[in-house]
Amino acid sequence: MIRLSVPFRQALARLALPVLIAASFGLMLIGKADTVLIERARAQLADLVVPLYAVLARPIGTVREVIAEVRGLIELRSENVRLREENERLRRWYDRALALEAENLALRRVLNAPVEPTPIFTTARVVADVGGAYARSALLVLEPNHTVRKGQVAVDAAGLVGRVSEVGHRSARLLLLTDINSRIPVQVERTGTRAILAGTNAPRPRIQHWTGPEQPQPGDRIVTSSEAGAVPAGLPVGIVREGRTGLEVEPFADLDRLTFVRLHEFGLGGILPPDQVVRPTARARRTGG
């Protein structure tokens, strides 16, 4: 260890704070200027911490399951009534869907329409959200030889969750659709009106810039639009609600309780700058059906 005289050490200690404050401003500039470098640093840090979270996620998951189980036991009766009703309703929908599918197939045969390719997906576990109040993101654990790319869309059981914003060797960061930096092209299912879903860091993202005269109405279903080739069309997103400052969308996805998400591979590479888009080289491990 280098021995320094006490006054010199005191001078150094006094200088450290202003120098480091200046360094913070430097970091802000670097963060604005060289996003690729920062992204790589973040991805590497995420690779380091994700195994830790993955180990801890299991016991925490068990505790959560136990709590859910207890709650489920308490609400068993009312839940049963609700499920019975829902089952009845869904049975009607099921018949309807079968009829429509048959009709669809028949029409496709008549028109010689090409069959839409089945998307390939990878399933990933959500381990952490070190977001704070100014970002809505989640970390995903991936296997070391994954094929996940930046820009892929993630969905949970109910609907769209967000898009992959950083990819590391064992981890990826998911930018949720509620994040202030998230912009997703969507359309109103009823009218086909195109719009942009803009995150605000609040639980419900805002719907903006719709085209055409017809304004989205509260209660309308919102699905993704393939505008600009950024996301595949038709993924369920949410329902329009009247907000305090304008029209908002209540997401179908349970963004507060994400445990697993599916990362879809649609072979799209829109919006992201060309140098960051890598065409898929290998097929994803699991295929969706």
Place this chain on the structure above:
Amino acid sequence: MASPVARPPRPRGFWARLDQFARDSAPAALAVVLLLAGGLPIGAAGQNGGMPLTIFASVYFWTLYRPGLMPPWVVFGLGLLADLLSAAPLGVNTLILLLLHGSVLTQRRTLARQSFLIVWIGFALFATVMLALTWGLRTLLSLTVQPIGPAVFECGMTIAAYPILAWLFVRLERSLGPV
């Protein structure tokens, strides 16, 4: 007040040194553990922004009671780690935490002797000012007005969590030996 750079004489011998190193790095290590724990998926509703910022309490407490163990470069490192772990712009946490560290150092002489309640109120004031500054900086950096609701909630959580964290820190502080 002991000067932040004046330390007791360094111990001799490998084990004594290792022990001293472990004691010296314990506050920073605990701060890192708490920071990482803040990201655990415990499934609380609206977890993003709903978790207390433990790192503020860490920097405040150790700057107040053991500034020698929370030097500026450790504060900087903690801020950088927090910045890299989140998806928000870089540099804000480092700057705010260093400002917190610096301003607490100036008030240390009077604040460190007060009762817990006064120290807590002090933390509430410092945290509110710093989080307001954070909000301003984030707004400035992204050129869009950031929602105020989550920020206020986060500030409240951070202040509310201080007694629990302080209890933990006090236990660690007592095991560290004399200043």
